[in-house]
Amino acid sequence: MARNTSLYFRVVEGRNLPAKDVSGSSDPYCIVKVDNEIVARTATVWRNLNPFWGEEYTLHLPMGFHNLAFYVMDEDTIGHDDVIGKISLCREYISSHPKGIDSWINLTRVDPDEEVQGEIYLELHVVDNQQRRMLHCHVLEARDLAPRDISGTSDPFTRVFCNNQTLETSIIKKTRFPHWDEVLEFDLDLEADEVSESSEVSVVSVEVWDWDMVGKNDFLGRVEVSLDTIQKFPATKGWFRLLPFGNAEEDTGGKLGALRLTVRLCEDRILPSMYYQPLVELLADSIVSPTEEESITPLAMLEEVSSVESRQEVAMKLVKIFLGQGLAVPFLDYVNMREVTRTTDPNTLFRSNSLASKSMEQFMKVVGMPYLHGVLKPVINQIFEEKRYIELDPCKIDLNRSRKISFKGSLSEDQVRESSLELLKGYLSDIMDAIIGSVDQCPPVMRVAFKQLHKRVEDQFPEPANEDVKYVAISGYLFLRFFAPAILTPKLFNLRDHHADTRTSRSLLLLAKTVQSIGNLGLQLGHGKEQWMAPLHPFILQSISRVRDFLDQLIDVDSENVSEAQPRTLFHPSVTIKEGYLHKRKAEGMGLVTRFTFRKRYFWLSSETLSYSKSPDWQVRSSIPIQRICAVERVDENAFQQAHMMQIMTKDNEGQLHTMYIQCKNVNELNQWLSAIRKASIYNERMLPSCHPGAFRNGRWTCCLQSDRAVRGCSRTHSAVTLGDWSDPLDPDAEAQMVYRQLLLGRDKLRKTYLEFSDPGTAPEREERSCDISAKQERSPSFQDRRMAAAARLLDVIQDLERAHQAFERREREEGPNHSHHP
Template sequence: MLENARGRCLRCHVLQARDLAPRDITGTSDPFARVFWGSQSLETSTIKKTRFPHWDEVLELQEMPGAPAPLRVELWDWDMVGKNDFLGMVEFPPPVLQQNPPRGWFRLLPFPRAEEDSGGQLGALRLKVRLIEDRILPSHNYRPLTELLTEAVRGLAEEDAASPLAVLEELTSGDCRQDLATNLVKLFLGQGLAGPFLDYLTRREVTRTTDPNTLFRSNSLASKSMEQFMKLVGMPYLHEVLKPVINRVFEEKRYIELDPCKIDLGRTRRISFKGAPSEEHVREASLGLLTGYLGPIVDAIVGSVGRCPPAMRLAFKQLHQCVQKRFPQAEHEDAKYLAISGFLFLRFFAPAILTPKLFDLRDQHADPQTSRSLLLLAKAVQSIGNLGQQLGQGKELWMAPLHPFLLQSVSRVRDFLDQLVDVDGEEAGGPARALVAPSVIVREGYLLKRKEEPAGLAPRFAFKKRYFWLSGETLSYSRSPEWQMRFSIPVSHIRAVERVDEGAFQLPHVMQVMAQDGAGALRTTYLQCKNVNELNQWLSALRKASAPNPDKLAACHPGAFRSSRWTCCLQAERSVLGTA
């Protein structure tokens, strides 16, 4: 739970549900979750035709200060015609939220005073509710801490147990260390010191490591920070490399299975094969499909040197040099490669293949059959990232038919890594400039758009559906993806990107983009997203794209200027400065 001047905020991570009641004639349901906290409510996306939905969505709800409110999560079956059908609910009183935040599986219950007892047949819901109290002070209060942290990375000490970063690492673990890494990476990116920061942490960890096989295998601050750095800087690169093949896997829906214990001959007969296929036939066909997907993935990766963000390449070069200096022996020749591939393949490419929705590669999670295909592809990419060192070991010997292809790919990956670290510091440029490449479309999709109200006119503007594209150069939009006429806002003209209070338009998930027009005047465009996850993704993408812009606004209004006054502070003067 986050607490600030605008009220309390609760984060509810809706993970999945199981054994839901079938409400449709197909014997399944189209479930979605609706979360209530105080006067606020939000919904997840709808997962079609399943009794075992997997959402993995984080919903944030705000409530004005006052008495603590219970948290209620309801599951509903979406219906195109008629009313939605109730599936079950869970509820947690305020003391539980504050003292023992819910985390795990919870049995779904009927509405209180329901006419019929469900008999315990409503299934279960898996939740993770996190309560945090953050008190955000004006930025000048953090200046001494910022200076202390930046001085730590400018020093030359590789092992200093008393340094601020070393102390922070010792005091954190788990989710807390993850949050610490995310905030530190953002801080040092903003200061233009992401490279020195990562170099400091990696040098510190490499110095403390005696066995190269254990290098960066733990969830240390160095590992978490490099992982978050790749996600913040390299997401457009990841999309460019993986999205074409990921889309193919989702669209083709082919049955793929190599494990004899999991092969379902009945399913293969219904889906992919004619006649009565044998187990060997299924494995051969699956091997062909897997290599058909893996080939383009490996080709895209090894051919992506020029598209990898320069800031990432420079960070990998520093890591490569540090490991090579620490382990110069011939028997540790692969250590410098494994240090990089361990991050790039095992912590970036493979997780994105396994769960594309979490990396914004797809709007929905995969169905079980597609999830299995993605799992096999992710395992293969992990093996390539390990340079084939663990092939033939462990319990998954049924992956052996794929080994020749994987081993052929290893030498190509070594060459790729050599080229990746062949970069000059000047080439890398400033970290902020490297966040979004000018020509790459980093985000696109439908949003609802509204202009600010001109002075002296009655409020008559409504939100209109438009298709948006965001690149490093422009935020452009048109009536549809196929529409020829596009309007655009230069990213270099953006001065602020912020959320808008729900009360401004009586609508949720609204943000504002404030940009200068050709005459230098500030103009505000309001954009509404369909849910809080989409809102956060657009906010993040727009802020990254406009990160290097000068003359950013120090504050802006969280409301809108409507009917001759601001909805937030009720001031009647449009030019009055914002406070948020």
């Protein structure tokens, strides 16, 4: 049984940060760490003590985690960046907020003694030796220790305390992955009387220190195990997580400022597929075998009991479940038909955050993101690179800023607006030409979904006065919920690595507003408060007929010959999931490490190959089959004296291991590439359980100092740790588990509905229900019975899954502690 841990966090904004620069301000950014590993870095907000970031991430951590930390830094162009403060949240604290954390939290000071990381492998057991009891403490190795020296390593040794005795291991120089393999023995009968009189429980304390020739040694972490535990479980051994001294973090009362954070944790046990099959089949029955009464299907009941806050997540999981079943288009047709038939005013169609609107929105992101990138990326890149000053609102025009766009000094307000209008029309022409010319690029499955939506709306609103409704229904999704949001915030759609600066952000806002108006087919022109947008109205009106023609072409598709994605992948093998320039190490085994050993290469990643060449248009490409990848991991900075590096380990046909070292330009790019390649290779067989985070140079590994090149890796691999986004592979079991969890939360509501119809109640109640039922299209007399039966089936499936979870949990408890100190 697998475990699935998803950690969502959003770094919203900061307030009242201290000034770190001589100018009286700071240039803040945030680093986010999970168990001391950097997983994200926000953009820098220059010269601002109240910065806004709004950056969000989802991490999939199947092995779980212990701690989530946010560090606020001040970027300096010269020297090291300053640490402003940190917020540290343990997993237990986050778990205690099932609905998530969304609040302002004060920053605390960073204490070096608290910044510990890594694990140590110990074997502890008590033996009787000639009528004396002895504790054998076998200190084997440690991994991922904190770097305390300027070289990016440490010189670790272990100090063990037991029964008023202290013993130390040897010092191992320049490593974060030391191998001691030393046994320290303690006499447990020594001063036994004193120990027995003590009210404290006797413990074995194992501390790891970094030895320094000059000055005091640096603390690296410690582990405490009670003697009672060691005697109770004779084979007390395994990896123990290193912990700080335990000094409580001091809340500085807001003197270091605060961060507004949103954090949500989802921890699930994923059962084997067979347990979810009844639930998936029940949901599929709503579509495959539709009933006359749309409100008595399990899907309809799921929408009833799920909260508005969870609807987006439910929609995403349902889309992926039905993609895996090859039923995404019928599913969307079903939820859209429910929405259309319940709508009486066409102006309100799909305007709410219903299951239908959220499902279509998530469906477009899942299957249409490569399409979106192909359409918008060139013009978005141009806008970012040109950084033109654009403004139409008279209240916001800054004539001082306009000097930079003219060699003739300041422009008048009219000249700024005229210049801005021409620039906007130029960008808009490029955007609209790209969209309207993209019919063949649009995924066929999206086109079929739009075709069916068009038909449902046309059948529901056939009147000539509602001629545009069938177009607005499609453009409302495609323009208002897909293209316009991507133009407004390109980073959230992976179109750019960083947020736009203030000037570019304003240009994108004006463009997104206009594209939104075009998507509305100009129906709201002149009704808004922003009359200063009027100069763009002629362009909007000219675009409307082109949009109608585009939508007609888009739905002119053969529904029968469109096959949906296979269960394990969302993309055609030839689709490029990620691409860009990276630096590849020239060769393995070189003694010298210089910047010349790295070559700039353009990489492409698809679901079948990772390929690279000298440039995007270079004819000759080298390719690595994805199925040969057996590990994708970070590389220690001291291995090559280079930051932001990863290694891709592959096996050839003879079973020989090969390692390619790649350098990325920043930590976010590194994490994105790690995640993308891991997702592409997630179903590979024979993935490596461990690897070396260093490099083999000068006859030994730089990480653990072992001289055998083929020795087992000193660090565990993280092949299933990924960033959540649109390119996630389908995982039907994890998706079904989330749907089950929502149904479990709504079970009481479902029971109430079920019992309400099974209990005759009082005469007035029966009469009221009778009126309600007759009002709903004069349903047949068996409606109540069928609704009760459908609810009962759903409740039975929920109960079966709950029992299966309980059985697995009981089995885990019966198997004992299973070394609960393990990571």
